[in-house]
Amino acid sequence: MPESIEPSDGGELEPLRIPDPQLEGIEASVRRLMEQSAQQAQQLDHLASTPTAGGSPFAAFGMPGLGSPPLAAPPEPHPILELDGEEREDELDALSDWVDDFFLPVYGAEVTTAAPWCLRWQEHDDVVAWLHALWLAYQQHKDPEAGLSGLFVWHRDFLTHAVAAIRAPAGPLSACMTSPDRPAHRLLPGPPPSVRTETATAAEAGGPAAPDEPTP
Numbered sequence: 001m002p003e004s005i006e007p008s009d010g011g012e013l014e015p016l017r018i019p020d021p022q023l024e025g026i027e028a029s030v031r032r033l034m035e036q037s038a039q040q041a042q043q044l045d046h047l048a049s050t051p052t053a054g055g056s057p058f059a060a061f062g063m064p065g066l067g068s069p070p071l072a073a074p075p076e077p078h079p080i081l082e083l084d085g086e087e088r089e090d091e092l093d094a095l096s097d098w099v100d101d102f103f104l105p106v107y108g109a110e111v112t113t114a115a116p117w118c119l120r121w122q123e124h125d126d127v128v129a130w131l132h133a134l135w136l137a138y139q140q141h142k143d144p145e146a147g148l149s150g151l152f153v154w155h156r157d158f159l160t161h162a163v164a165a166i167r168a169p170a171g172p173l174s175a176c177m178t179s180p181d182r183p184a185h186r187l188l189p190g191p192p193p194s195v196r197t198e199t200a201t202a203a204e205a206g207g208p209a210a211p212d213e214p215t216p
Contacts, residue, residue, distance in 0.1 A: 099135075172188065
């Protein structure tokens with residue numbers, strides 16, 4: 001340990017004296033720290049002078065470079081039925097390519113009364129919504145970040161349910177093609193608006209309110 005500092009007769013502190021072995025150890029530690037700092041400075045200079053594909057020497061650390069624009073966030077997917085105009089047509093074209101080139105050749109079972117289909121399925125909004133959701137899930141689960149089991153999860157949790165709903169015997173395509181030799185297409189009418197909605201609409205228009213339903 002360093003020798004304690006004792007005041008001299010005149011009240012002044014004597015200089016601190018460190019034994020030679022301890023002094024050598026401190027000097028060695030200082031030299032190591034200086035060498036490490038020099039190595040780190042060389043590494044930073046090398047990173048700063050090396051061009052990278054992302055334009056930032058700090059891309060390998062997941063950090064944007066100083067002065068570079070922030071990384072753009074990936075576009076958020078939107079349900080196709082919420083799109084309008086050209087944006088919806090472009091999305092429907094891309095969906096149709098996936099359905100015709102991949103989905104139907106692989107998963108398009110024979111058309112029967114138990115598994116109907118429609119060559120104009122793009123006109124069935126509910127079918128479009130189902131297939132678009134299935135396509136988005138496929139893109140997510142085939143990504144490497146989904147892991148090796150990603151596509152298995154897609155088959156189990158998405159494909160099976162979507163196909164069962166779209167091609168059910170009493171589903172949205174039940175009035176369309178039930179035999180490859182007899183192409184057909186018909187949009188089934190949905191339920192009318194509820195009595196509450198009809199009443200509110202009539203009241204806003206200033207007309208007579210809809211009669212109440214008879215009680216049993």
